[in-house]
Amino acid sequence: MTPEITFAMTGGHVVLDGRPILRGIDLTIRQGEVVAVLGTNGSGKSTLIRTLLGLLPLSSGTTTIYGAPPARFRQWERVGYVPQRLQVGGGVPATVGEIVSSGRVARRRRFSRTSREDKAAVAAALEAVGMAHRVKDPVHALSGGQQQRVLIARALAGQPDVFVMDEPTAGVDAESQRDLAATLAAQADLGKTVVLVAHELGPLEPLIARTLVVRDGLIVHDGDLVPSPGGRHECDETDNGGTRLSGLDLSAKMTIGTGDGT
């Protein structure tokens, strides 16, 4: 049976502040795929994943999450989003435990109390990112990399069907990157979809089955990431949309680590 379609975008254009940022994206991601979105700063990677999630509106084209346009999508418990940065509003100091527990909200019935299942999922997620010992600490007392791990735990706690991660390894130390790779490998084995934006794949690289390269708001490559003799990585040349990219061109534009994420 063909896997369910997680995301489908057709002719996706996004204009921000009068500037075209996405300029015609056609993309289908099926359940169980592990996809890396690569590209230079400002190429449109975050815009693409935020638009897939309905956080930014299309100026033209269509996009769906599990078959529904974002505005009509109701199964948010199926989606785990890890944004680039932690944003805690209201000036109230939230603890690590509270942030991770908030990942369960979409799963809970309105006004229902935290269940044993909720507590177990939160504890397992904190354990997976090595932050269980900081559960009572305010998130603002954590380093950037630790905050990133808390955001990953929040997504894990929700036990979603798809993880959408915007630079999940940014600022995260090598050991924690390896832990994340192991965690995501286990999720992929469970048939979860993973879409992640990265500048350096590091230990995540063996998981990646498909690579999208975004340049100037277009997907200029959709396919494998192939190792180059120099130890760095570059994409093969069967790109999408008629733009032919040489490996040299790409590796000059992107830094894709090959080693332990250091």
Ligand SMILES: Nc1ncnc2c1ncn2[C@@H]1O[C@H](COP(=O)(O)OP(=O)(O)OP(=O)(O)O)[C@@H](O)[C@H]1O
């Ligand atoms: N809210 C916004 N209003 C106006 N322009 C925006 C907005 N958000 C992003 N942009 C612009 O859109 C372009 C693409 O930004 P985006 O964040 O998608 O890039 P990116 O590929 O994720 O970059 P990075 O690797 O630096 O995170 C940039 O030129 C950016 O300045």
